[in-house]
Amino acid sequence: MKPLNKTLMTSAAALVLVAGSAFAQDVSTDTEVTGDVATEGTTMNSDTSTSTDMEATGDDMTAGAEMDTETELESDIETAAEETGEAIENTAEDVADAAENTAEDIEQGAEELAADAENAAEEAGDEMEEMAADAEAEVDGEIDGEMSADASAMDSDLEAAADVEISSLIGVNVVSQDGNDVGEVDNFYMLDNKVWAVIGIGGFLGIGEHDVAIDLEHLAVNETSDEGEVTEFMITGYTEADLEAMEEFDSETATVIDSTSSLRAASGS
DSSP: HHHHHHHHHHHHHHHHHHHHHHHHHHHHHHHHHHHHHHHHHHHHHHHHHHHHHHEEEEEHHHHHHHHHHHHHHHHHHHHHHHHHHHHHHHHHHHHHHHHHHHHHHHHHHHHHHHHHHHHHHHHHHHHHHHHHHHHHHHHHHHHHHHHHHHHHHHHHHHHHHHTTTTGTTOOOOOOOTTTEEEEEEEEEEEEETEEEEEEEESSSSBTTTTEEEGGGGGGGEEETTTTSSSEEEESSSOOOHHHHHHHHOGGGEEEEOOTTTTHHHHTOO
16 A cells, blocks of 8 residues: 555656646746737837827828818919909900901991992982983984984975075965866965965965965975976875865964075974
């Protein structure tokens, strides 16, 4: 029994030694761990302080950046507003200038149109005056032509009697187209701006005569003397029956021509 007890005691002592060594090791380990933990805590505190400082610095930088950005934005906005105001003002001035120029152009155009219209009216008036003058001249020419034609007709048929005093033509014998005696010249009258020869048809020595008016267009010199005096007229365009059927001439409706005048002078040719 003694060896077993000794062995147990020996084993217990060994266990105590082992346990003591282990405890010492654990204490040492705990001390190291505690030191490490302290060190780590210090490090962590240092890191936390550094992080806090960096965070504060970041906040300061962010705030500064935001302030700078706001300042720049305000400056940009103010500059843009000024530029916009200047642009609007310039645009307004340009519009005003354009409106003024347009008004001047319109006024100038209106004045030019008025001047053109006035010139056109004057030209039209001048043209109308020229046309009126031409028309008047044409009418006058036609009248002169007709008078000339009448004068020519008188000249050709009555040339021998055209410039003779009417007093020398009164009493001259008158024959028909057939050469038959029909009467004699009683006088010359002005009727409807024309010269008419009044012929006494029929009768004897003025008794029973039938006075008729014959237009000079139907009267021609038929015979003249050697001295050029008219001795006979011929009535053209009428037969003896036509002459006898004519209405009696009324001297009250016409004006007798001065006997000292001539047929040409009385006709105005």
